[in-house]
Amino acid sequence: MAEEQGIRARKGENFSEWYTQVVDKADLADTRYNVQGFIVHKTWSIKIIREIYRLFETALEKTGHEPVLFPLVIPEENLKREGEHFGFVPDVFWVTEKGVGERIEKKLALRPTSETGFYQMYSLWVRSYRDLPLKKYQSVSVYRNEPVTRPFIRGREFLWIEAHDAFETHEDALKQVHEDVENMKDVVWGELGIPISVFKRPPWDKFLGAEETFASDVLFPDGKVLQIGSTHDLAQKFSIPFNIKFVDKKEDSKFVWQTTYGPGIWRIMAALIATHGDDRGLVLPFSIAPIQIMIVPIFYSDKDKKDVMKKCRKLESALGKDYRVQVDDSDKTPGEKYHHWEMFGIPVRIEVGAKETVGNFVTVYRRDSMTKEKVADKALAKSVEKLSVEILENLKIKAQTFLESKTKSPKNRHDFLRDLNGGGIVRAAFCGREECAKEIQNETRGGKVRGTAFGKHEKALGKCVYCNHAAKETVYMAKQY
Amino acid sequence: MAEEQGIRARKGENFSEWYTQVVDKADLADTRYNVQGFIVHKTWSIKIIREIYRLFETALEKTGHEPVLFPLVIPEENLKREGEHFGFVPDVFWVTEKGVGERIEKKLALRPTSETGFYQMYSLWVRSYRDLPLKKYQSVSVYRNEPVTRPFIRGREFLWIEAHDAFETHEDALKQVHEDVENMKDVVWGELGIPISVFKRPPWDKFLGAEETFASDVLFPDGKVLQIGSTHDLAQKFSIPFNIKFVDKKEDSKFVWQTTYGPGIWRIMAALIATHGDDRGLVLPFSIAPIQIMIVPIFYSDKDKKDVMKKCRKLESALGKDYRVQVDDSDKTPGEKYHHWEMFGIPVRIEVGAKETVGNFVTVYRRDSMTKEKVADKALAKSVEKLSVEILENLKIKAQTFLESKTKSPKNRHDFLRDLNGGGIVRAAFCGREECAKEIQNETRGGKVRGTAFGKHEKALGKCVYCNHAAKETVYMAKQY
Numbered sequence: 009m010a011e012e013q014g015i016r017a018r019k020g021e022n023f024s025e026w027y028t029q030v031v032d033k034a035d036l037a038d039t040r041y042n043v044q045g046f047i048v049h050k051t052w053s054i055k056i057i058r059e060i061y062r063l064f065e066t067a068l069e070k071t072g073h074e075p076v077l078f079p080l081v082i083p084e085e086n087l088k089r090e091g092e093h094f095g096f097v098p099d100v101f102w103v104t105e106k107g108v109g110e111r112i113e114k115k116l117a118l119r120p121t122s123e124t125g126f127y128q129m130y131s132l133w134v135r136s137y138r139d140l141p142l143k144k145y146q147s148v149s150v151y152r153n154e155p156v157t158r159p160f161i162r163g164r165e166f167l168w169i170e171a172h173d174a175f176e177t178h179e180d181a182l183k184q185v186h187e188d189v190e191n192m193k194d195v196v197w198g199e200l201g202i203p204i205s206v207f208k209r210p211p212w213d214k215f216l217g218a219e220e221t222f223a224s225d226v227l228f229p230d231g232k233v234l235q236i237g238s239t240h241d242l243a244q245k246f247s248i249p250f251n252i253k254f255v256d257k258k259e260d261s262k263f264v265w266q267t268t269y270g271p272g273i274w275r276i277m278a279a280l281i282a283t284h285g286d287d288r289g290l291v292l293p294f295s296i297a298p299i300q301i302m303i304v305p306i307f308y309s310d311k312d313k314k315d316v317m318k319k320c321r322k323l324e325s326a327l328g329k330d331y332r333v334q335v336d337d338s339d340k341t342p343g344e345k346y347h348h349w350e351m352f353g354i355p356v357r358i359e360v361g362a363k364e365t366v367g368n369f370v371t372v373y374r375r376d377s378m379t380k381e382k383v384a385d386k387a388l389a390k391s392v393e394k395l396s397v398e399i400l401e402n403l404k405i406k407a408q409t410f411l412e413s414k415t416k417s418p419k420n421r422h423d424f425l426r427d428l429n430g431g432g433i434v435r436a437a438f439c440g441r442e443e444c445a446k447e448i449q450n451e452t453r454g455g456k457v458r459g460t461a462f463g464k465h466e467k468a469l470g471k472c473v474y475c476n477h478a479a480k481e482t483v484y485m486a487k488q489y
Numbered sequence: 490m491a492e493e494q495g496i497r498a499r500k501g502e503n504f505s506e507w508y509t510q511v512v513d514k515a516d517l518a519d520t521r522y523n524v525q526g527f528i529v530h531k532t533w534s535i536k537i538i539r540e541i542y543r544l545f546e547t548a549l550e551k552t553g554h555e556p557v558l559f560p561l562v563i564p565e566e567n568l569k570r571e572g573e574h575f576g577f578v579p580d581v582f583w584v585t586e587k588g589v590g591e592r593i594e595k596k597l598a599l600r601p602t603s604e605t606g607f608y609q610m611y612s613l614w615v616r617s618y619r620d621l622p623l624k625k626y627q628s629v630s631v632y633r634n635e636p637v638t639r640p641f642i643r644g645r646e647f648l649w650i651e652a653h654d655a656f657e658t659h660e661d662a663l664k665q666v667h668e669d670v671e672n673m674k675d676v677v678w679g680e681l682g683i684p685i686s687v688f689k690r691p692p693w694d695k696f697l698g699a700e701e702t703f704a705s706d707v708l709f710p711d712g713k714v715l716q717i718g719s720t721h722d723l724a725q726k727f728s729i730p731f732n733i734k735f736v737d738k739k740e741d742s743k744f745v746w747q748t749t750y751g752p753g754i755w756r757i758m759a760a761l762i763a764t765h766g767d768d769r770g771l772v773l774p775f776s777i778a779p780i781q782i783m784i785v786p787i788f789y790s791d792k793d794k795k796d797v798m799k800k801c802r803k804l805e806s807a808l809g810k811d812y813r814v815q816v817d818d819s820d821k822t823p824g825e826k827y828h829h830w831e832m833f834g835i836p837v838r839i840e841v842g843a844k845e846t847v848g849n850f851v852t853v854y855r856r857d858s859m860t861k862e863k864v865a866d867k868a869l870a871k872s873v874e875k876l877s878v879e880i881l882e883n884l885k886i887k888a889q890t891f892l893e894s895k896t897k898s899p900k901n902r903h904d905f906l907r908d909l910n911g912g913g914i915v916r917a918a919f920c921g922r923e924e925c926a927k928e929i930q931n932e933t934r935g936g937k938v939r940g941t942a943f944g945k946h947e948k949a950l951g952k953c954v955y956c957n958h959a960a961k962e963t964v965y966m967a968k969q970y
Contacts, residue, residue, distance in 0.1 A: 048558070050557055055556065118561075129522065151561070
């Protein structure tokens with residue numbers, strides 16, 4: 009068997025090439041499908057992605073969301089009903105024909121997002137305050153005609169969740185925004201160990217049709233940020249054109265207040281690869297590793313093989329009660345197996361050879377720290393339990409340290425431009441003017457205002473760091489994907 | 490709160506109307522979406538469907554299948570590459586535009602089935618016998634321009650699994666066909682208690698592009714059958730045009746042998762509703778019930794409420810370790826709750842009132858038999874465990890008895906026509922001629938040859954029961970959905 013090739017690019021030197029190689033070599037995606045911008049999701053990415061979905065779905069259902077599935081296609085007339093939202097049209101793929109050249113009368117959009125599909129039904133489903141809050145979500149692919157694509161970062165077909173909620177009052181809707189942000193933090197930081205920065209986007213960078221947009225950014229190793237999800241206060245901007253009304257306790261008829269929340273499952277996958285991966289490949293936390301523990305038998309004789317395999321199977325069945333465990337009993341050499349499963353990011357490897365069998369211990373390898381230690385058989389269960397926590401803690405510390413090292417608070421224009429050009433997140437006093445934001449973006453070739461810190465009141469004193477007008481607010485800026 | 494309305498139609502009298510009402514009242518689908526033939530999947534159906542997916546995915550992965558996800562869109566040129574398969578074109582929805590009226594050069598089909606998407610990649614993925622067998626599946630929606638639609642039975646967008654396997658030899662492929670049939674039986678009969686009849690389809694009823702088609706039919710209460718899944722021996726009919734070659738152990742280059750298997754998740758959902766449901770609504774077996782046990786508190790005073798709720802929560806947390814359990818603590822009356830959860834098919838209801846609290850017992854209601862019994866608190870865990878098995882057994886017996894009562898073996902033309910017209914499955918000697926099959930179909934307004942029994946060798950003696958030519962085989966016929 010030909011030896012598997014490792015990643016040649018270094019994450020710290022050429023992140024872009026490193027990312028491409030990990031996607032290829034860890035069996036995540038194949039970009040050779042013959043429709044531009046559409047990728048084949050390979051087995052390992054699907055297995056990871058379904059664990060990410062499980063985390064979000066469980067968390068969403070705990071806070072009263074219920075799953076539904078709406079049609080892929082949305083009539084053009086729905087997209088047009090809310091004026092700003094119609095701005096999605098340049099991004100849309102249209103179904104216009106069926107069968108042999110038969111024209112479809114009213115052309116159908118492949119969902120770029122599903123507000124306008126959901127809300128016509130909400131106008132049928134909501135009658136009374138008793139029907140509220142209405143909190144539904146779907147886990148689906150969406151379609152946008154992106155000019156430039158990158159697996160899991162930007163695609164013409166990508167995976168996400170969209171939650172569409174309706175409430176009696178604006179206050180309830182704003183509470184939901186907070187709940188959504190907590191949901192994102194709980195999963196992405198809490199379970200995956202990826203630090204996120206949550207911002208209220210500036211008015212010129214809102215979701216089309218939203219009153220306010222709140223979004224989560226992840227800082228990538230190359231100093232650019234990626235938005236991995238957002239939640240929007242829609243106020244009554246959709247409920248009025250879609251006529252979603254309820255009768256309240258006083259028997260008055262009112263329009264509902266709405267929010268929409270989209271955890272970008274694809275981009276969370278990208279952030280997972282980028283944040284924790286290293287020069288050997290993926291590094292996965294326990295929570296979403298499709299295989300959490302890989303047991304590798306090592307033997308050089310048939311006699312050893314029997315004892316070693318017996319121990320491996322015993323460990324597999326004991327640990328299998330609490331973890332996703334596998335024994336790699338393939339024909340590869342132990343070294344090849346190590347290499348392969350390190351590429352795939354399995355958090356813990358247990359090596360079992362003749363020494364381990366005789367000595368009643370195993371050798372435990374941690375993917376995150378690349379360290380080995382001997383653990384007595386009796387202590388193994390405890391040890392693995394401890395590792396499942398420690399590995400995540402270690403990944404969190406590393407990632408948080410990186411983010412902090414790349415977050416700057418320049419006080420003057422010169423330092424500001426240097427920091428923003430240098431990559432990372434720049435915190436600075438800002439005048440609040442779109443015109444100024446545009447100038448900054450031009451001068452730094454892409455440095456953008458990401459917004460104000462969510463849930464904090466950070467006053468800005470003095471002048472805008474760039475234009476010297478009076479400062480209105482403290483904002484965070486970064487180059488973006 | 491307005492009392493929920495029950496199903497007015499009787500399953501035994503007007504199955505079609507009964508089915509429509511269950512779909513509506515058990516929160517399964519909303520057919521009012523403004524694109525003809527596309528439905529909104531509501532919460533309860535999505536929750537059941539994901540359990541059905543879980544059963545199939547677990548079973549498929551146990552036999553070496555791995556999940557992938559291929560693009561929704563397939564270029565027209567792919568569909569054309571295998572001549573017979575191109576016959577799918579009249580069923581296809583086409584994406585032809587993007588953005589504001591921009592024409593897409595090569596139009597894209599919404600996948601009606603994904604052979605021609607998968608196999609161009611298989612030609613890149615398969616190099617050597619070491620890459621075989623290659624067994625991949627995806628869980629997705631597919632799109633077909635059906636003229637007439639019915640929720641879960643026939644739709645323009647429907648949910649299924651498609652598994653695409655490649656092998657070194659035709660023998661391996663034929664073994665896979667048997668494994669697929671076992672998979673279908675294990676899940677649909679074994680876990681869901683729905684009897685299936687597996688047939689080798691006649692040559693004129695094969696999948697477009699297949700060498701042989703083997704399909705599973707379920708008999709519906711109205712005497713018509715629904716195909717719920719099929720597996721196909723593709724031989725080398727796709728591997729040659731798609732150039733999927735491997736180098737064997739002798740270093741010879743050969744085309745792979747392929748199978749494709751499609752469990753129709755939607756139709757299995759339809760079969761589940763139709764087979765087990767009754768005049769109160771759905772009846773779900775334990776395996777896929779989103780809630781397996783519903784605990785209903787009954788109290789008429791605040792003092793009772795406290796004790797009753799305490800016991801309910803205690804039961805919820807004890808049973809919750811092994812089952813999907815919920816306490817209905819809503820404001821509805823106990824009667825309304827019973828009615829509601831019977832409609833939704835929850836297999837077991839536990840009633841807890843003041844009597845139960847004082848007496849250290851509970852009242853256990855079985856949805857399948859609509860019977861109640863008192864169970865001592867101490868015996869409850871054992872009792873529920875027993876019920877989880879007994880309910881399935883009871884559903885199986887009922888369904889199998891119905892199928893047998895509706896399967897006839899007429900010996901002459903008169904009885905044959907009477908039986909086929911009367912609904913159900915008719916087993917008869919047949920000449921094997923497509924022409925005769927067509928005449929039967931015309932005369933009976935839809936009676937079709939479903940094929941020969943899979944895996945049995947049923948000789949036919951004498952004459953064709955319809956045309957009196959020499960009999961070639963024993964076939965099964967029925968009217969179909």
